Every structure is written in structure tokens, then in C-alpha cells.
Amino acid sequence: MKASQLLLGLVFASVCVPFSMAQSTASASIAVRHPDAPAKAAANTPTTAAAASATLATIDGQAITEAELAPLVEGQLRSVRDQEYQVKRKALDSLISQKILEAEAKKKGVTTDKLLEQEVDAKIPEGTDVELRALYAVQRDQLGKPFEEAKVQLQTTLRMARIQQARQEYSGHLRDQAKVAVLLSPPRVQVAFDPARVRGNPKAKVMIVEFSDFQCPYCQRAEVTLKSVLAKHGDAVAVSYRDMPLMNIHPMAMGAAQAGRCAGEQGKFWELHDAMFADQAGLDHDGLLAKAKKLSLDEKRFEACLASEKYKAQIQQDSQEASHFGISGTPAFFINGVFLNGAQPESAFESIIKDELAARP
Helix, strand or coil: CCHHHHHHCCCCCCCECCHHHCCCCCCCCCEECCCCCCCCCCCCCCCCHHHHCCEEEEECCEEEEHHHHHHHHHHHHHHHHHHHHHHHHHHHHHHHHHHHHHHHHHHHCCCHHHHHHHHCHHHCCCCCHHHHHHHHHHHHHHHCCCHHHHHHHHHHHHHHHHHHHHHHHHHHHHHHHCCCCCCCCCCCCEECCCHHHEECCCCCCEEEEEEECCCCHHHHHHHHHHHHHHHHHHHHEEEEEEECCCCCCCCCHHHHHHHHHHHHHCCCHHHHHHHHHHCHHHCCHHHHHHHHHHCCCCHHHHHHHHHHCCCHHHHHHHHHHHHHCCCCCECEEEECCEEEECCCCHHHHHHHHHHHHHHCC
């Protein structure tokens, strides 16, 4: 990795958000029920009929129950629970790494600091002149002095960054060799996946439910990641597509969503899905018809389906359900119920998938 990339390589989760929801930060964690598996209960939510019917208030003797309140606060509370989980998980991962390092140090008869010095720090090379000049080009304004005067400082900065990264990699390697079972579970509720639009094995151990918009550029970026994930895991991971066209910023998104379902009538949803994401500029009526023709669809049937708008209500239902769960932008993913927001890097998907596969041997 280049020196400048090492210090400045930040990953931003990119999401298409309609203007009316631009200030919203609500998120949700949704659990997926497989056809052959019992539903999992959400963390910190009522799980029994008695809890759901618990009285929270009365008006002239008439009760307001937990079940009545839940739909009004579900999205907001799920966001809070997800944040709580992330805080706990980060702290837990840090504690696990610490204990694994302590165990390795004890095995070698040294302190953890000495272990890291021997196994990591001592193996870090000095930065070359080319690397230091590349780093200087990035930090020139901040440093405010010539390269030769800043050289020692740059060398220290680069070395510390490399040590930090190498220590994380070493800790990860030790963790991979250890028998670690993480029992802390993220919050989950149920959301249906669409069996008519599943790419991969419908009974896969890991089901990724995707809420997406064919005109959203971040959704297009995420498709590349999803294909890579599926190729890596085979029948163990599948993706189900659901619609969330953001019509006030993507005027062609609703038509594209309807086109996808119309193509599905002829068994070619995924073919048109890929074609539409490959050419987001061509999602107008003529562009959709051209794609249908190229895929050898029955053009008259396809065009009649589009004209009828018979799937519009189902698409709106998808969007309404997404909003109910606190989703305000696309793409949004639920990996066996674990919420992942935006066009995240493949590593973010893999981290969750790894945990899910370990939990479902």
C-alpha cells in the first residue's frame, strides 16, 4: 500500500437519500426467516404475547398496549439498539484481541509489549525516499516546511502508521488461529425476502435482503460487491432483491422497478437487473424496451406489462416496509438480519457473513 493511501485511506458508506429524508439517520436491523428455519426474536423486544399486551397507559380505562406502541417507534429504537450493539461489539473485539495477545505472550514467556516488538515492530522497513516524498506531497501544507526538514518527521509518521496496521494484521492472524466464538448477537426482527427474486440458493445459510433503486449510483457500485461475495461463497450465501425507488431524486427508478418485475414474468429478472445497472442512463421507456429486445423478451407482453403498472402497488409496499423499518436511503442490506447501510466495501459484508456462517454450521 502506498504511504499516502495508508494514512488517508478512509472508507465512506455511500447512500442515495431522497431530499425529504436527507436529515434522517434512522437505521434498522432486520432478521430474515428462511423457509425452513424458525424466526429469531429481536434483542430487547417483546417476545411473548404477555409482553406484547402489556399495558403502558390508559385513557378512561381503555388500555394502550406495547403492541400498539411498537410500530410507531420500531425504526428509531432499532437504530438505537444497533448503535448499542456496535459499541459493545467494538469493545468485545478489542478485549478478545487483548486476551489472545496475552495468551501468546505467556506461551513465549514475554510481555505483550515485547511480543509485539519482536513479531511486528522489528519487521517494519524504513520508508524509502520515494514513499516519503509521496507522503510529503499529501501533507506539504500541513507541515509548512521543506521536504529535507520534514524528512525525519515523515519517517516517524509513516513508521507508526505501518506499525499500527501490522499490529492489527498480526492480531487478526492470531485470532484466526484461536477458537473464538462470539455469542453477542445484533438486534434482529423479521423481514420477508422475495422468493421470486433470489440470486443463489434460496435455502442458503446466509440470505442478504437488499433494498435498492435501479437509478441509484451507489446501488450500482454495491452490485459489483455483491457479485464478488456470491462468487466467493457459492451456495452458502444468496441475495434477494427488493424495491425502494427514490422517485423524487430518481425519476426513472419507478419505471425501472416495474420493468424488473415485468421481466420476472418471463423468467429474466436478473438478466434485466444486470442490464439496467450496467446502463443507468438508459432507464427511460425506450431504453427499457431496447434492453428487453436485446434479452429476447416477448416485447409486446413486456410493454403491455409496463403500461398496465400492475406491479406499482407491490413496489410501493416494498418501499413502505423499508420505511417502516427506519430505512431512509439506498442501498440497504440485511444479512441474516444484521443491518448494513450503504455501498460498503466487501470486507464489511465478509465480516458479518463470517459470523453468520460460524453461527450456522
